[in-house]
Amino acid sequence: MRASPHRELGLTDAEYELILQKLGRDPNGLELAVFSLMWSEHCAYKHSKKLLGRLPTEGPHLLMGPGENAGAVDIGDGMAIAFKVESHNHPSAVEPFQGAATGVGGILRDVFAVGARPIAVLDSLRFGELDSPRSLYLLDGAVSGIGHYGNSIGVPTVGGEVYFEAAYEQNCLVNAMCLGIARHERLTSSAAAGVGNLLVLMGARTGRDGIGGASVLASAELDAEDESKRPTVQIGDPFEEKRVMEACLELLDRSTLASLQDLGAAGLSSSSSEMASKGEVGLDIDVSAVPVREDDMEPFEIMISESQERMLAVVEPDRLAELEEVCERWEVRSSVIGSVTDTRRLRVLDGAELVGDMPVAALVDDCPLYDLEPAAPEAQIYPAPEAVLESEDPAWILPALLGSPNLASRRPLFEQYDSLVQSRTVRRPEQADAAVLQLYPESTGPGSPGIAVAIDGNGRRVACDPYTGTVEAVLECAANLACVGAEPLGLTNCLNFGNPEKPHVAWQLERSVAGMADALTELGVPVVGGNVSLYNESGGGPIYPTPVVAMVGAVPDTALAPGYGFAREGDAVALVAARGAQVSARGSELAKLAGEELPLGLTPIDVGAVREVIELVREGARSGALASAHDVAEGGLAVALAECAVAGGIGAIVGWDGDEDPVQLFGEGAGRFVVSGRTEAIEALGPLATRIGTVGGAALSIGPVDWEVAQLRGASEALAAAFA
């Protein structure tokens, strides 16, 4: 090996010194490779772990919190929902189809590893502006990849979000979320248990794909030579995963397994050492027993390969035959590759030869954690967007906003996903503010309980103000749930940021986590788990700081969940707003259209006041009193009204006192909703609701300005061109 191979593997000199201490000798090549991955940002969270401790992780509905493959919440009747969101950003920037596909494959494995049957996928995507060929290529590839994997495996993609901003031009974001359902007692830990038990590798053969993905791709900035990194991107096989999933779920149903863990970043190295660490045991692994795709693979390659569709199980020796019978029926390969020991060491053998021997604690717990050195920038670090506003006339601005990439209908994307399989989907994409799923599709009686899920994270708002922007993201998620009558049970997050070793990125990260912690504490919603993706930078600088948050809530009767489309002629339309709700054009989509500089700081939010209005809308929605409910978000009140009209295929007449100030029409701020319903139902909402109009007709009229609903729909279909 060369003079300082540890540096090439991403370890600092100090970290290498620490490894020498922990081992009491020089590591061999395999050990160094394993350490470099286990101590990478991706596996060890060394720049974020201290911060993450600030997030609330306790709640009355929490069954399984951070630390397991996925978190889980109680939804009543002895049932649980497990869920998690995870990033696959760098692989997708290098090869969007496989990067996105294996992102979905990885998050599915996280969910069925805890014993839950995956019932839904959502995705959160960020690309550069659509006038760039690279963005179109990445968008097309990522959407095709998500569809390829989710559609083929029989899990519906029920929601998601996408934004287009120049800051993501080189470094796109692909975050995938999965939800699964399980009985409480079926939830399974990944902690290896029972000295003498067998370690069984199930699923695909191990190949050279994804060698070193966690350290090379996920924990360093992207650069111009990324083409050469293509071999570090994994290739997905959803048909393999489908069989592995069915086999694992059947084995867990029969209680055949002592524990189960998926193989993700850093492959066998991380899955085995994490299982051993949680179970406070050791593991012996014989790499010669691992089925490989190529005969001449080195032991270190087998240990760090990120080949997809593999699971690691611990099974008692006398239940091995049962495991093998189930795997054979599902045509899933299974191989005993080792055993549980009491050594607290990860020992790697190649047949009879010992080729690696490392203390589990050193791998999992002893990676140094770093304090951030945050410093607020003195001025905004992101350039102003390009101005495309041609007129100050609201008659022109509304269709322009509806057709802008961040606001246009997402139909051309979500029609590429199966949103229906499993027969749970009660509210489909763009029918309601959140996806609504029934829990018991086999039930044919009235009143079907369910869950709602929404995913949010407007990076440009966070770039304007990391604290307030993140508070807004959490509140928007809660508002989306409220619109379908869902009470939040838990949240998962994916923190997508730039290089945390740079002071201004450290500042973004710290302020963002503080905002998330404060908002969640006020709402009483715990974090059940998540993921951190750092080093999202390229030559063009860091991405917008993008904390993606996804909330899952309970819906007592899914049949009552309102959509956001206006429903009936003659219904009253009301604006429901938090006490003291602020509206501003600063950092809004209107400001983006106008090419305004991003401000440094947004108007602070009274989270308690927003919580009050969220609860009011939730009660109205779940009681069946509201015919429609929609959160006022990007594009402000006028865009929200237009979306209600387009979704419902019916217009409305909204009174306006003639004030031509576009800020009142298009300004943004948390804590506002557009709802419709019978006059009595709207009046019953009380003083936070102000009647502003009446549903009806083929046009949306706001004061003196009219737009045909068909014209607004046409404007909103702009994204179709990206897939032509």
Added chain:
Amino acid sequence: MKFGVVRFPGSCDETDALLACRRYADAEILWHGDRDLHGVDAVVVPGGFSYGDYLRVGAIARFSPVMEAVGELAASGGHVLGICNGFQVLCEAGLLPGALLPNAGRRFLCRQVDVEVVRADSPFTRMAAPGQILSIPVKHTTGRYYAPGEVLESMNAHGQIILRYAEGHNPNGSVGDVAGVSNEAGNVMGLMPHPEHAVDALTGSEDGGVIFESLASVAIAA
């Protein structure tokens, strides 16, 4: 009356089809490796990606043991319904005329469409009214129905076009807006729309139920 729903490795919609069948009759899953149809009265070959469909869609599934038995059931006049991937499998197996080609738009497409009942006298549509419009979703990449002109003429002459996409609803460029066809004997039918995803107003539509209801009623009548 009992339905059997085939499960291939890679089937995705078999549980949905099972639940849809159970609204109108008994139903059980049939394992792809099993030649025994367990005495079912009608077989549903469901949607999904049988055996991964990395080769031409449905090309491997037709060789499975269960499909041998399904072929025998069809030959003896038993009822067989293929939905989406099941339709593709039945075409590959030669139980239905024509073929399914990649969508005109080349992409996977999931969309609620209107489908017109062309023939309401088939065992699959006898509870529907002629010309009735059914709101049923499609979701596929390879759903563009094609048959050569002379085959289509013969199919028309024998009343084998059972369902058409309503005007403006053809999602994939299928020839003649064909959405569902039967064999000449009329006891085997395939369709690209997913009636099993349209059996409950709660999840969007109950219009697809008429297909399962029709089959259940014909078996009981027999």
